[in-house]
Structure formats: C-alpha cells, structure tokens
Amino acid sequence: MDADDAWSVELRRLLAIPDLDPLALDEVSAERLLAGDLDPDQAPPGYAEVAALLAATVAAPSPAELAGQQAALAQLQAVVRAHRARTRGSGKPSRRRRVGLVVAVAAAALSTGGIAAAATGHLPHPIRDAARSIFAAQGDTTPIPLIKPGRQPATGVGDPDTTGASTDRQGQRLPGEPGPTAMTNVPNNPQCRAKAGKGTGKNPDAADHAFRRSGRHRRQPRHPLPAIPTRRHRDQRPREADPAQQPPPWAGQQAASQHRQQARPGTGCTASVQQWQSQPGRPPDTGHTDDRHRRVEGVREGPGRR
C-alpha cells in the first residue's frame, strides 16, 4: 500500500460520513430561519443561536424606537396643509370654460383659413358657387375670379393691343380678355397699389420709380391677371382710359408725371409703362434689369437731357 492508496482509503472513509460540514444548511431551513418560522430548538445544529438572534431583530419595538411619532405626525400635517393650499390656489378651469375656449380657437382657425383660401383663389367650387349666389342675391354682380395655377396659353405675343399687363411679356392675355386698357383694376392690385399709394398726392413719380426699382413688376405671375370688374361709385370716372388723352412718353419728366396723374385712376402704373413700352420706335424690351432701368430713367430725364 503506497501513499496514493492510503489517500484513496481516507477519502472513501470521509465520504461515508453523512454530515461532514457541521454548519451545512439546506435551503428550506434557511428560508424558515429568515422567515422566523424556526424556533431555536428546531434549528439545525449550529443554528440555534442564529435563530435566537434573528428573532431578537424582530422583537417588539421599544419605547425609544417609537419616540418620534409626534414629530412625524406634525410633518404629515404640514405637508397635507401645504398640498391643500396648492390645490386650492391652482384651480383648473371649468369644463365649460375649456369647451368654450376650444370652440373659439376652432372658429378662429376656420375663419382664418377660409379668408386665406378665398384670397388665394383656392376655394372649392361648391363654396365659390355658394358665395356667388349670395353676392348675386345681394345685387352684386362681381364675378368671383377663378385663378388656376400654371401657365396660361399665350396668344398675340408682341401685339401691343393684345399684350397683357405684364411688362416682361411673360404673361399673355387670353382671347376674349380685356386688353391693356382694361387694366383699370390694376390699382386694385395690392402690389401696385401698395407701392404707388405711398406717393399718391405727394410724389407719384417717385412712387412709380420705387415700384419699378423694386422689381415687383418683373415678378408678376406668368399668366395675366384676370379682369375683375368692380362696382363703381356714381361720381367715379370710367376706368377705361382714352388713348387720345395719353401724352407721348418722350415728353419729359413733367409730361410723364402729368401723364401718370391722369392715367393712374384709370390705367394704373403698370399699364401706363406697358403702353409706353409698346410705342413704335422704342427699343425692344430685352428683359434685362439694367436695360429696363435705363429706359425708365430715360423717360424721366426726357429726350432733352439726353
């Protein structure tokens, strides 16, 4: 028998002993110890004192451990009072008030959207028809324009009589639509009216010049603005301008200014310039900004200054 055999015999003897670990603790006993269900007498060997110790940790509370109850209750009352004060101070709006607010906001949104759609010509056909019938019932014969986006078919290119109001010749007039003299509603054009109206009565020439320098006349839509007949007052002059009353554009600055004053109520600034451009002998409009500016300046300076 050598050393290895002696070790194996010893190991076999030790394995035959059922409880080799004196502090072995199975899981069930451990759970019962932790739950306090195991008395010290019933505890596994070596754990009787542990059971007594764990029982001492959950013993009845001593008076010292319950000494702070009044302080905790006072703190509770303070917190509850503060919470009630907050709740009373920040009362929520009533349900009726909230409903009214929602209705008001919805009505405002709908009216704003309707006005915007009417201004941009995007009203649906049924609504447009209803509006037309309402206006007709009130005696207003103003047709509600139907402006469709996109380029309109061009006809009569280059013909002064048929060219639309746009000075860049991009917008062309449709057959049957009024000619340049029918641009009596150009003063109703917000862009033209806004620019020219600043100088109305003060310095219309400067207002027209500012309008042309701003380049708005080149950013006109590609399709001509439709003629919108408006209701006139009795004492208002007819919108159609008499070509015989129009002075020659080369008559100098004074003549041009006088011409604008005469033509403004009837023709508008864009139409007067367009008519000047369509006069025979004027250089063709290249569409270039400098070119146009040069020619406008030429009108103001007059042939005498050149």
Add this chain to the structure above:
Amino acid sequence: MIGPGFPVVLRAAASGDEDAFGRLWYDLQPRLLRYFRVVAPQAAEDLASETWLAVIGAIGRFQGSEPAFWAWVFTMARHKALDWRRLTGRRPTQDLPFTGPAEPLAPDDPAAAAVEGASTRAALALIATLPTDQAEAIALRVIAGLEVSRVAKLMGKRPGTVRVLTHRGLRRLAEQLGADSSAYARRVM
C-alpha cells in the same frame, strides 16, 4: 402588517388622517430604525426621519398592496443609506463618546424593555459586522420581511444571488456565534 384594511388606511393616511398614518408609522418605524442600524449605524435616527419625510411627500402618489408599500418605503430607505455612505465617504466624521442616557425609561416595565432593547441592539450590531451585501440582504429579508424577489429588485441583483448572500450570511453568523457564543451572551446581557 395591517392586512386587508391596508388600502383604506393608506387612503386615509394620504389625506392627512393622523390615526391612519400612525398605524403605518407604528408598523414601519421600528423596522426602519433597525434596518438603518445594520446598514448605517451612526445615522440611523436621522436617516429614518429623512425617509419618513420622503414617504409623507409621496404617499399620495403610491398605489399598491401592503407588501409593495413596504418595499417602496425600504427602497427610499436604501437610497437614503446610499446617499449617507457617499456623503461620509467624501467627508469622514468621527463620533464623539456618548455621555447621555442610553434610552428613555419605559413607563411600564423598564427592566424588560432595557433587556429586550439591548438584545435587539446586540443582534443588529452582530449582523452589521457581516459584509455589506450579506448584512443588507439579511436585514431586508428578516427585518423588513420582504420576499426574495422584492429584495432582489431592490438591491439590483438576481434572486439566486440574494439567496446565496443570505445563505453565506447565516453561515457566517453561525460561525461567529459558535466560535464566541459567550461574547454574544455578554452583549445580550
């Protein structure tokens, strides 16, 4: 434990009823104090007060059963203990010797209360000598009376890990008590 009437008591306590809150406080305050005496012995009373402040401020928002409420309270308590440990780690303090009376006298049986309180304190002090995880797992299982799953969730560990921790802690306690049972007897008495 309050039992089936817990939801009513909780609702009343949240609305400011002193009796209802007193019942909750009476059930939980001794356990809170003992838990803190295991995990943060130097600041047990202060941390218990801070925990109650947090409970009072949030009791109106709690919804759940009584075991869930206990777990909720001890979750706050554990956070307070962790904050205290971080604070003492940054700014270590030294305790001065206590010269006042150890405990106020009980009205009915001062001797029995003193012996019982002393035994509880000795038991808690012995558990506090265990490694932190083992001591906390045993305290939450025994003192707070929480189930393994709730303790595992509270400590951020798996239930099997909690079982191993408590098993090792019990075994270490048994070893310490077996090696020096007379020392524990002297602490108790």
